[in-house]
Amino acid sequence: MTQTTRCGFAALVGAPNAGKSTLLNRMAGAKLSIVSPKAQTTRFRVLGILMRGASQILLVDTPGIFKPRRKLDRAMVAAAWTGSDDADITLLLVDARTGLTEAVQDIITRLAQAGRTTWLVLNKTDLVPASALLPLTAAITEKLPVEHVFMVSARTGGGVDDLLDKLAASLPEGPCLYPEDDLTDLPDRLLAAELVREQIFMQTHEEVPYGTTAETESFQERPDGSVRIEVTIYVGRTGHKAILIGNGGQKIKMIGERARKQLAGLLERPCHLFLNVKERSGWDEERARLRAIGLDDVP
Secondary structure, rough: OOOOEEEEEEEEEEOOOOOOOHHHHHHOOOOOOOOOOOOOOOOEEEEEEEEEEEEEEEEEOOOOOOOOOHHHHHHHHHHHHHHHHHHOOOEEEEEEEOOOOOHHHHHHHHHHHHHHOOOEEEOOOHHHOOOHHHEEEEEEEHHOOOOOOEEEOOOOOOOOOHHHHHHHHHOEEEOOOOOOOOEOOOHHHHHHHHHHHHHHHHHOOOOHHHHHEEEEEEEEEOOOEEEEEEEEEEEEEHHHHHHHHHHHHHHHHHHHHHHHHHHHHHHOOEEEEEEEEOOOOOOHHHHHHHHOOOOOOOO
């Protein structure tokens, strides 16, 4: 007996730092979306492609939803809602530790108005007492009708298989939209820039990661099978440039080395990565810069 082929989109939506990117990577079994302990790391939609039996689950990781201030912020929030609006199932991811925050309440209000199929996924449940989970679930489902509730830990993988099995069985019947061995639709050029940006988040602090962006300027295949990549890091302030470069260039060297190792593992070939830091005040209001990092223009 042949299994019914199913294929559809499931969007991960939530407040910043709910663990969406960690959950996407856990579900996909590969690093597709960059992760850091800081909020608002993800800036654009990332698609993870996952086969589960005869079902192709297309997981959409979206930026955390928050009150936007700059054009970059508005584009990030717009990308998040577009991901949800286009999905067959919206997975509302809530950090079980922080619970029903104002940011979560705002998202719930918008989802309730949209009336789309929504599942509640409580994340980081390994870090809170079990007795706290039912009251939190009740408080959320009182405001938003959800089809299913899952308790997971993206960090440990607890509960994730149950969520994947239910997704695989619930998506619409239809043929796969992507080759079965694809992991993501993210271009290698964008992946390279994102891995550099992840290391900026990991190696610098306070406002520096939020005031920078990374763009791949050159991506050249070499005859020996390796690839030569040039990435420019734009910073909004002179002081940020000095912090990124570090004493004697040590900081930028560490960022490049760690990003190169990650990229070589994902691309499965040697990578030669060259970084350049440029000061560009107001880059986060420039249309060209936002398009370069995969965001659509917003007013």
